[in-house]
Amino acid sequence: MTTEGLVRPDGPAKLTGAARYAADVPAESALAAALVSATVPNGRLAELDAAEARDCPGVAAVLTRADLPTLAELPSPPLGYPALPLQAEEIHYEGEPIAIVLAETLEQAQYAASRVRATYTGVREPIAFGEAEDVVPHSGHVLGGTDEEKGDAGAGLAEAHVTVTATYTTADRHHSPIEPSATLAWWEGEQLVLHSSVQSVAVAQQTMAALFSLPPEHVRVVCPFTGGGFGAKGYVWPHLPLAAAAAKVSGRPVRLVMTRAQMFTLSGHQPATRQTVSLGATRDGRLTALRHDSVNASGRAVDYLENTTHSSTWLYASPAIETRMRVQRVDRPGPTPMRAPHEGPGMFALESAMDELAYELGIDPVELRLRNEPDVDPMTGLPFSSRRLVECLREGAERFGWAERSPEPRSMREGNDLVGWGVAAATMDTFRAPSSAKVRIGADGRIVVETGMQEIGTGLPAMVQAVVAETLGCDPGDVEVRHGDSGFPPHAGTMGSMSAMGLGSAVQAAAREVLAKLDGRQGQPLAGLLAESGLTELEAEGRWSPEEDALAAGRSARYSMHTYGAIFAEVRVDADFGVVRLSRAVTRYAAGRILNPLAAHSQLTGGFAWGYGQALLEHSDVDPVLGRFVSKNLAGYLLPANADLPDLDAAFVEDDDRFANPLGAKGIGELGAVGVAAAIANAVFHATGRRVRNLPIRLATVLSEP
Amino acid sequence: MNQDTRLSLTVNGEEREIEIDPRATLVDALRDRVGLTGTKKGCDRGECGACTVLVDGRRVLSCLTLAVTVGGAEITTIEGLAGEDGEPHPVQRAFLESDAFQCGFCTPGQVLSAVGCIAEGHAGSPDEIREWMSGNLCRCAAYPQIVAAVSKAAVR
Numbered sequence: 001m002t003t004e005g006l007v008r009p010d011g012p013a014k015l016t017g018a019a020r021y022a023a024d025v026p027a028e029s030a031l032a033a034a035l036v037s038a039t040v041p042n043g044r045l046a047e048l049d050a051a052e053a054r055d056c057p058g059v060a061a062v063l064t065r066a067d068l069p070t071l072a073e074l075p076s077p078p079l080g081y082p083a084l085p086l087q088a089e090e091i092h093y094e095g096e097p098i099a100i101v102l103a104e105t106l107e108q109a110q111y112a113a114s115r116v117r118a119t120y121t122g123v124r125e126p127i128a129f130g131e132a133e134d135v136v137p138h139s140g141h142v143l144g145g146t147d148e149e150k151g152d153a154g155a156g157l158a159e160a161h162v163t164v165t166a167t168y169t170t171a172d173r174h175h176s177p178i179e180p181s182a183t184l185a186w187w188e189g190e191q192l193v194l195h196s197s198v199q200s201v202a203v204a205q206q207t208m209a210a211l212f213s214l215p216p217e218h219v220r221v222v223c224p225f226t227g228g229g230f231g232a233k234g235y236v237w238p239h240l241p242l243a244a245a246a247a248k249v250s251g252r253p254v255r256l257v258m259t260r261a262q263m264f265t266l267s268g269h270q271p272a273t274r275q276t277v278s279l280g281a282t283r284d285g286r287l288t289a290l291r292h293d294s295v296n297a298s299g300r301a302v303d304y305l306e307n308t309t310h311s312s313t314w315l316y317a318s319p320a321i322e323t324r325m326r327v328q329r330v331d332r333p334g335p336t337p338m339r340a341p342h343e344g345p346g347m348f349a350l351e352s353a354m355d356e357l358a359y360e361l362g363i364d365p366v367e368l369r370l371r372n373e374p375d376v377d378p379m380t381g382l383p384f385s386s387r388r389l390v391e392c393l394r395e396g397a398e399r400f401g402w403a404e405r406s407p408e409p410r411s412m413r414e415g416n417d418l419v420g421w422g423v424a425a426a427t428m429d430t431f432r433a434p435s436s437a438k439v440r441i442g443a444d445g446r447i448v449v450e451t452g453m454q455e456i457g458t459g460l461p462a463m464v465q466a467v468v469a470e471t472l473g474c475d476p477g478d479v480e481v482r483h484g485d486s487g488f489p490p491h492a493g494t495m496g497s498m499s500a501m502g503l504g505s506a507v508q509a510a511a512r513e514v515l516a517k518l519d520g521r522q523g524q525p526l527a528g529l530l531a532e533s534g535l536t537e538l539e540a541e542g543r544w545s546p547e548e549d550a551l552a553a554g555r556s557a558r559y560s561m562h563t564y565g566a567i568f569a570e571v572r573v574d575a576d577f578g579v580v581r582l583s584r585a586v587t588r589y590a591a592g593r594i595l596n597p598l599a600a601h602s603q604l605t606g607g608f609a610w611g612y613g614q615a616l617l618e619h620s621d622v623d624p625v626l627g628r629f630v631s632k633n634l635a636g637y638l639l640p641a642n643a644d645l646p647d648l649d650a651a652f653v654e655d656d657d658r659f660a661n662p663l664g665a666k667g668i669g670e671l672g673a674v675g676v677a678a679a680i681a682n683a684v685f686h687a688t689g690r691r692v693r694n695l696p697i698r699l700a701t702v703l704s705e706p
Numbered sequence: 707m708n709q710d711t712r713l714s715l716t717v718n719g720e721e722r723e724i725e726i727d728p729r730a731t732l733v734d735a736l737r738d739r740v741g742l743t744g745t746k747k748g749c750d751r752g753e754c755g756a757c758t759v760l761v762d763g764r765r766v767l768s769c770l771t772l773a774v775t776v777g778g779a780e781i782t783t784i785e786g787l788a789g790e791d792g793e794p795h796p797v798q799r800a801f802l803e804s805d806a807f808q809c810g811f812c813t814p815g816q817v818l819s820a821v822g823c824i825a826e827g828h829a830g831s832p833d834e835i836r837e838w839m840s841g842n843l844c845r846c847a848a849y850p851q852i853v854a855a856v857s858k859a860a861v862r
Contacts, residue, residue, distance in 0.1 A: 645850065
């Protein structure tokens with residue numbers, strides 16, 4: 001394997017239009033589907049008048065609740081929202097589908113959908129985030145304890161020489177993959193075939209089988225390519241069951257492609273959080289207490305916990321740590337994990353508070369972090385499996401030229417630009433999940449790997465080539481990777497930054513099995529070995545799972561196992577108008593062994609852009625009267641564009657974590673999005689003297705009195 | 707409202723006669739009637755650029771273009787960019803080498819936009835490329851690599 005890394009084997013297909021995404025799959029006689037959605041956030045459907053729609057040209061059917069089969073009840077996860085549409089008269093959230101129009105063409109379906117009239121009853125004023133009670137979540141995406149405690153945080157704060165306490169908020173945000181979710185469904189007798197845009201064909205297969213009371217082998221899910229997901233396609237959202245149900249009722253294939261507006265309500269979002277952090281420290285900058293409280297918005301019928309405070313339990317040494325998380329059940333569609341979940345919003349609060357503490361103490365913010373580097377996990381006392389945060393901070397600071405920083409706010413003006421330098425640490429939990437893969441060697445020595453994994457942009461086909469090449473000693477180009485079919489060996493899913501560990505280890509195991517069966521050594525020509533063994537073909541399946549005593553989501557019970565990084569950002573703030581521009585950034589990461597440096601670098605710079613969006617652009621407002629997201633489009637909900645980002649100096653420090661998995665790799669998909677918002681907000685403080693505690697950073701805040 | 711109309715299009719150098727709903731946009735006509743699904747629909751409102759194609763050499767958003775308005779025009783989609791011998795276009799080659807794509811969904815639009823950007827003479831510097839490629843959103847944010855790829859292809 002070269003240090004430069006492998007170009008993507010999926011590149012030619014993607015660059016010529018040959019790559020088939022879910023909505024691209026041809027199907028003779030498929031009906032086009034269009035959804036009719038509820039325009040109220042609660043209440044019940046009183047009447048649905050579909051007469052005019054049914055008479056529109058080309059319309060095959062308008063399906064309402066009465067037409068659809070009753071589906072089994074399942075929790076979230078695996079469902080995105082536990083109440084599926086068209087199963088009851090109750091409206092759970094604005095945007096919930098209430099009818100499906102099927103027509104010969106998309107134009108006909110969309111027009112007819114606009115002619116369906118609905119009336120509602122029992123609609124009450126929506127309850128917004130901030131107006132509901134903070135409650136302990138009891139189901140849904142929770143992943144562990146909500147309250148953690150060590151030592152006496154109250155006493156630690158009381159005896160501190162310096163304390164800071166502040167409240168931070170993060171905004172409602174939307175994943176907005178450029179590919180809208182889509183499903184093409186048809187039935188072959190009792191066999192259901194789904195071409196769907198998902199982050200896990202395995203989760204989709206199992207969940208759809210359960211919903212339709214079928215054995216899993218009666219459901220085939222195909223998804224070689226996913227046009228971005230970022231969490232929006234991880235759990236099972238309504239397009240899958242609705243397309244399948246419509247296909248069953250109509251007896252024809254049904255193609256259901258979400259509109260961009262529907263993506264804002266029917267594929268989850270990252271919910272707004274409100275977090276309060278209190279830090280106590282001695283005069284020389286040693287923490288005496290760390291307290292982190294958080295509440296996030298969730299839906300009325302679903303508890304989604306953003307898990308914002310977890311990283312506060314392992315990042316800094318402190319004799320007392322206290323964390324607490326709650327949710328508010330409010331009127332809105334269901335939230336779901338979004339790049340980066342948990343630490344993404346959580347680290348904005350912690351790393352902003354650390355900057356505030358650095359200023360209170362008069363200690364350099366890099367130095368403050370170094371002084372609180374723990375020897376063991378501060379909450380659990382477990383050893384770190386690998387932890388290179390100090391190296392990230394030191395290398396990043398060196399590269400950025402941090403030593404030249406003049407600490408005083410507003411002290412680095414250049415012309416009309418207020419220049420600010422900010423730093424923040426990044427960290428991400430290490431989730432792990434089982435995976436499997438099949439390696440087949442042909443008589444000509446050609447190697448085929450099959451895996452249920454779908455290529456979603458993270459570069460897994462090249463990673464698989466790299467692992468096979470490293471294990472067998474062959475050329476990466478000799479390896480063909482087939483992926484994204486529930487008929488292939490299952491992979492848990494391209495989510496949670498888990499795939500390199502699980503799939504990579506499974507592929508390595510399969511490749512080693514090949515060598516063992518051939519009694520061969522790495523680097524020996526495979527065609528020759530096969531001939532010597534008298535075989536024309538050889539197949540081996542490899543599996544990998546986290547160790548048996550692993551905790552929920554594959555977290556280690558024996559080690560404090562995480563990834564780390566350091567973000568250094570320079571902003572230029574227009575002194576008159578408050579416009580914030582990011583002018584340069586240096587990032588350094590420790591995330592285990594890097595299997596394909598080329599794609600890994602793109603993952604980290606891409607992740608950085610997510611943090612940039614969180615810092616400066618992305619927020620979705622909920623209308624307080626209508627209880628709906630106001631801008632369900634990409635003109636009102638802003639994503640980072642090319643001109644937003646400067647050149648980024650991103651790199652990895654040496655790391656290797658054999659406790660995480662045999663490859664020594666860890667997850668990189670989400671880490672890049674963490675810490676960026678805090679680094680930028682800290683830079684804005686350094687530039688302007690304005691402490692921004694509410695994301696995104698807005699002109700009005702920057703221009704306001706400090 | 708629903709009377710299909712006959713339309714002649716030249717797509718990737720090939721003349722096509724299709725029956726089309728007058729409400730159909732160019733992106734839907736290409737995907738559903740011509741069968742070329744390389745052109746992607748990301749937002750259907752001209753916000754993301756995923757549906758970018760070349761119409762008479764100019765980059766346009768095919769989701770904001772009614773198909774019936776481009777009768778007789780020369781349309782180039784991602785499927786028609788490679789040379790006749792299948793040799794990749796210099797922009798396609800540069801995107802592959804620079805890792806200028808990830809999930810690949812915005813990529814056909816990025817590539818055609820890059821061809822337009824270079825033809826317009828807007829690829830003179832990284833800053834100029836960033837500005838003139840900002841109509842094409844990439845949620846994976848392969849932006850730095852896209853700038854590198856367009857710079858590289860512009861020189862070729």
